[in-house]
Amino acid sequence: MKQRRFVLLVSVLFVMSKAAGAHHSFAGVYDGAQLVTVSGVVTEFKFVNPHAMMSVNVTDPSGKVAKWTIEFDGRLALTEGGWTADTLKPKEHVTVTGNPVRADTGTQRLFFRRLTKSDGTELVRYQDQRFKNVEEERRQRASQRNLSK
Numbered sequence: 001m002k003q004r005r006f007v008l009l010v011s012v013l014f015v016m017s018k019a020a021g022a023h024h025s026f027a028g029v030y031d032g033a034q035l036v037t038v039s040g041v042v043t044e045f046k047f048v049n050p051h052a053m054m055s056v057n058v059t060d061p062s063g064k065v066a067k068w069t070i071e072f073d074g075r076l077a078l079t080e081g082g083w084t085a086d087t088l089k090p091k092e093h094v095t096v097t098g099n100p101v102r103a104d105t106g107t108q109r110l111f112f113r114r115l116t117k118s119d120g121t122e123l124v125r126y127q128d129q130r131f132k133n134v135e136e137e138r139r140q141r142a143s144q145r146n147l148s149k
Contacts, residue, residue, distance in 0.1 A: 028102070029101060029102060029111075030098075030099040030100065030101060030102060030110075030111045031099055031100055031101070031102050032099055034099060034100055035097055035098065035099065035113065036097070036098065036099075036100045036110060037095060037096065037097040038056065038058045038068055038095070038096055038108075038110070039058065039093070039094070039095040039096075040056040040057050040058035040059065040068065040093070040094065041056065041057050041091060041092070041093055041094075042054060042055070042056055042088055042089065042090050042091065042092045042093075042094055043055045043056065043057055043067070043090055044090060045085075045087070045088040045089065045090070047075055047078065047083070047084070047085040047087075048074075048075055049074040049075045049076065050074050051071050051072060051073065051074055052071075052072035052073070052074065052075060052078055052083075053069060053070070053071055053072070054069070054070040054072070054088060054096075054112075055067055055068070055069055055070075056068045056069075056070060056094065056096065058108070066108050067108065068096075068108040068109065068110065069107075069108065069109045069110075070096055070098060070109075070110050070111075070112050071109065071110070071111050071112065072111075072112045072125075073112075073125065073126070073127065077126055077127065078126065080126055081125075081126025082126075083123075083126075087123070088115075088117075092117060092118065093117075093118040094115055094116065094117055094118070095115070095116045096110060096112065096114070096115045097110075097113050097114040097115070098110030098111050098112045098113045098114075099111045099113065112125060113125050
């Protein structure tokens with residue numbers, strides 16, 4: 001009986017891991033080595049899971065308007081960073097820096113890293129900021145350990 005439970009548990013965990021892996025990976029969609037910056041006017045901000053999305057109309061030097069899609073982390077991750085559904089509003093001018101899509105599909109799409117609003121407010125990806133904070137805490141603890149030796 002114990003062996004059957006174990007096999008069942010392993011099977012369930014395997015299926016769950018495959019389901020989690022079915023969600024697209026960042027590396028398969030976006031180029032993490034490149035950053036692109038665009039400026040434009042927000043037309044829509046969807047504060048949803050699994051990923052918040054924003055549409056921005058970007059006008060090029062010739063006057064042609066292109067619609068860019070900006071993908072964010074999910075609602076929970078954004079909420080942890082202090083975001084709300086009203087953080088970004090239609091008709092607001094923004095400058096967004098992010099990772100572009102990998103394939104040359106003609107798709108104008110970025111994964112959000114940093115955004116500056118017209119009033120100068122800067123929003124950064126919460127996970128990136130949290131990682132920097134953790135690394136700084138580690139450096140400080142290591143420095144204190146070295147001083148106490």
